[in-house]
Amino acid sequence: MPRTAAPLLTSPIPRVADSDRRRTSASVVLRSVLEHGPVARSTIARLTGLSPASVTDYCARLAESGLIRESAVPLRSKGVGRPHLPVDLDGSRFVVAGVHVAVPHTTVALLDLRGRVLARRELKHEGAGPARVLARAADGLAALFAGARGSRPLGVGFAAGGWVDRDSGTVVEHPLLGWREVPVRDLLAAHTGLPVHVDGHARALLNAERLFGPARGSRSVLHLFAGNMVDAAFATHDEVHHGPRSAAGAIAHLPAPGGSEPCDCGRSGCLQAELSERTLCRRAREAGVADGVNPMHVVAAAAAGDTVAAGLLRERSRRVGRAVGLLLDVLNPERVVVTEIGAMHREDCLAALRAEVGAERADTVAPIGFTDSVPAVAGGSVALDVLYRDPLGTPPEAI
Secondary structure (H helix, E strand, O other): OOOOOOOOOOOOOOOOOHHHHHHHHHHHHHHHHHHHOOEOHHHHHHHHOOOHHHHHHHHHHHHHOOOEEEOOOOEOOOOOOOOEOOEEEOOOOEEEEEEEEOOOEEEEEEEOOOOOEEEEEEEEOOOOOHHHHHHHHHHHHHHHHHOOOOOEEEEEEEEEOOEEEOOOOEEEEEOOOOEEEEOHHHHHHHHHOOOEEEEEHHHHHHHHHHHHOOOOOOOEEEEEEEOOOEEEEEEEOOEEOOOHHHOOOOOOOOEOOOOOOEOOOOOEOEHHHHHOHHHHHHHHHHOOOOOOOOHHHHHHHHHOOOHHHHHHHHHHHHHHHHHHHHHHHHHOOOEEEEEOHHHHHOHHHHHHHHHHHOOOOHHHEEEOOOOOOHHHHHHHHHHHHHHHHOOOOOOHHHO
């Protein structure tokens, strides 16, 4: 009988393509410069495990693209030999643009490569139609670009609440704005002529914390965003989970313990109905604390000594703490980051939130590290995350 060829044995773990390996190594080098710069190439090699020759090569390519530069001040060697010329981020050539669409307004901003906000502008909505909102955002960015002479934009990051699909660049659904299947990436790219990257704001802010904030280096991080929209994001081993069509983190209609607030979905006690800033502002109006729909007016009233306003904020933070406790039980992250105005601006609110989490896990919970620039950082960090993941993917000269 003729012998049949033995089946080929293949590994269940796919090999990393050379291009993927190069992208990952370039990312590791640039992240090391971000975290430790000015830093010697030999130190980068020691920290990353890459060979000195590879580090030198990647540094040369990153310098050629304008992302890093040699520091003017050499580092003295502890032994004999020439001083080291450290490398650092080059903050003189490039910026990224950010667009964050909230319910009442859009924030446009410019950020440097360290995630610092250089300029921003808030644009109140004149109707919530996506075409109009995005066109005004592009006009706002153009005005910021005109004032940032000498710096070139690498791209635009867009963030919003609700269901945002990163891969297709689409806002699938934002119920409070009435947006459905909006091709944000295509629309903004047509207006700006720049590469546009899109993500949900909970994931965007978690990426900002990973890159620039206190959560850098954590093995697992949970982020709970409680604004007008209520969303969550989760990262493990430096990777934010998106799920199919970026639907991960949709917690708006999970039941809140003890909640009774009517929700737009027809039920009562959903997290978004209970924790939304709209609910806080309505309760503040009913209590005679503050008029309007700006939650910062409630914070200001509490800071001025209004005990009712302070009580409303503490109660909301307590409710957020209960939601955090539920998510902690399910995901058990190393760190928790919370974007919630009470915990961000008042120690008593942060204490109330942590008390609901429980003494054993309270120290793992902290407010977002960008208290005064949340919308600006949310938009810009979408573009910065792409840059730091693949710094050599799109040469700046080609933009």
